[in-house]
Amino acid sequence: MEQGQRPGRRSLLGAAAALGAGAVVLGGGAGQASAASRGQGHGGHGDSGSYKDLPVPTVVGHRGGSGYRPEHTLGSYQFALDNGADVIEQDLVPTKDGHLVCRHENDITGTTDVASHPEFASRKTTKTVDGEAHTGWFTEDFTLAELRTLRAKERIPGTRGHNTLYDGRWQVPTFEEVLKWADEQGRKRGRRVWLHIETKHPTYFRKAGLGLEERLAKLLRRYGRSGRNAHTFLQSFEPSSLQRLNKLGVDCPKVLLLDDLTTRPWDFVEAKDPRTVADLITPKGLRWVAGFAQGIGPWLNLVIPRDKNDRLTKPTTLVRDSHAAGLIVHPYTMRNENSFLPADFRRGTDPNAYGDVFGAFKTYFATGIDGIFSDNCDTAALARADFVKR
Numbered sequence: 261m262e263q264g265q266r267p268g269r270r271s272l273l274g275a276a277a278a279l280g281a282g283a284v285v286l287g288g289g290a291g292q293a294s295a296a297s298r299g300q301g302h303g304g305h306g307d308s309g310s311y312k313d314l315p316v317p318t319v320v321g322h323r324g325g326s327g328y329r330p331e332h333t334l335g336s337y338q339f340a341l342d343n344g345a346d347v348i349e350q351d352l353v354p355t356k357d358g359h360l361v362c363r364h365e366n367d368i369t370g371t372t373d374v375a376s377h378p379e380f381a382s383r384k385t386t387k388t389v390d391g392e393a394h395t396g397w398f399t400e401d402f403t404l405a406e407l408r409t410l411r412a413k414e415r416i417p418g419t420r421g422h423n424t425l426y427d428g429r430w431q432v433p434t435f436e437e438v439l440k441w442a443d444e445q446g447r448k449r450g451r452r453v454w455l456h457i458e459t460k461h462p463t464y465f466r467k468a469g470l471g472l473e474e475r476l477a478k479l480l481r482r483y484g485r486s487g488r489n490a491h492t493f494l495q496s497f498e499p500s501s502l503q504r505l506n507k508l509g510v511d512c513p514k515v516l517l518l519d520d521l522t523t524r525p526w527d528f529v530e531a532k533d534p535r536t537v538a539d540l541i542t543p544k545g546l547r548w549v550a551g552f553a554q555g556i557g558p559w560l561n562l563v564i565p566r567d568k569n570d571r572l573t574k575p576t577t578l579v580r581d582s583h584a585a586g587l588i589v590h591p592y593t594m595r596n597e598n599s600f601l602p603a604d605f606r607r608g609t610d611p612n613a614y615g616d617v618f619g620a621f622k623t624y625f626a627t628g629i630d631g632i633f634s635d636n637c638d639t640a641a642l643a644r645a646d647f648v649k650r
């Protein structure tokens with residue numbers, strides 16, 4: 261597998277924000293496994309609650325409909341549900357008083373108006389989270405009551421200027437509020453709403469006395485989402501978080517997220533386990549993952565690497581190897597803007613303009629993936645419709 265995958269995944273959104281601020285000139289299937297052969301349907305929502313009944317490739321609304329609304333808000337989740345997502349994603353972090361809230365990271369500087377609250381100015385600080393220094397404001401330094409005085413805003417206004425229309429409209433949602441919203445929306449639709457829930461920085465928070473998994477398990481039980489067929493996926497970059505959820509008796513299908521090849525899950529770093537992502541995606545590594553999870557969520561570049569010019573190369577054997585280990589594959593993240601697409605599918609010179617996204621989806625779907633995280637669920641759903649009727 262090639263490694264020409266720069267800039268690193270974690271810096272991509274920041275890079276897009278920088279690109280969006282100014283003019284930048286942009287350049288211009290194999291191994292498909294049958295979803296049906298793995299017992300997964302193409303046809304629509306059976307409502308057994310089993311992931312095997314979801315349409316394939318499954319469209320996961322990444323942070324809701326984050327291409328159109330400030331991420332991880334009820335507005336973003338509602339947009340995703342109303343516009344083609346089969347499953348809606350939540351990322352979870354805790355408050356100081358132990359409530360789970362939906363944010364992509366505990367640093368809320370870029371996605372809330374906290375910086376404009378003088379009463380919280382003294383809370384600005386620098387912390388090292390999973391080995392990286394961050395300066396800003398952090399959820400674990402706020403009680404829920406304090407956090408609820410803030411308002412969510414668009415993360416990348418330079419790229420998604422239209423979304424700033426909604427800045428200030430929504431609060432940071434609690435996870436319990438989202439569970440209630442999902443129940444209510446399910447009742448209206450006559451079918452339960454699927455969720456894809458990620459534990460963020462679980463080792464970091466456990467060391468801070470704010471373990472995520474017990475709190476998550478309690479809420480999942482309370483809302484009837486802890487079973488095998490409970491319309492719920494659980495995901496984490498840290499294997500031990502998924503293993504802990506298993507030990508807590510939470511039987512939802514679990515998806516191990518995978519970053520760049522050379523990285524190590526943070527729980528491995530803390531435990532001095534030398535294995536990297538490259539080790540985990542070998543057939544042996546995948547068999548190990550299948551001991552506690554039902555799927556993987558790889559960075560898209562692990563499915564089809566990019567070369568030094570950001571063009572797609574040959575698909576790896578990851579999808580085939582995962583299926584051989586009994587694991588489904590939900591890669592992340594498809595976004596419609598040129599700045600995020602492989603160079604093969606960019607159109608024109610505006611980094612914020614949409615590229616040939618349908619071409620990109622077709623290429624990724626042809627690898628046999630079972631689902632895809634996308635900021636643009638409506639586009640992903642149309643691409644899926646094209647793909648299944650081909």
Ligand code: G3P
Nearest residue numbers: 351458495517557592633
């Ligand atoms: O959880 C899938 C995808 O969201 C993983 O990346 O960093 O956006 O949470 P991240």
Ligand code: CA
Nearest residue numbers: 349350351458
């Ligand atoms: Ca996530």
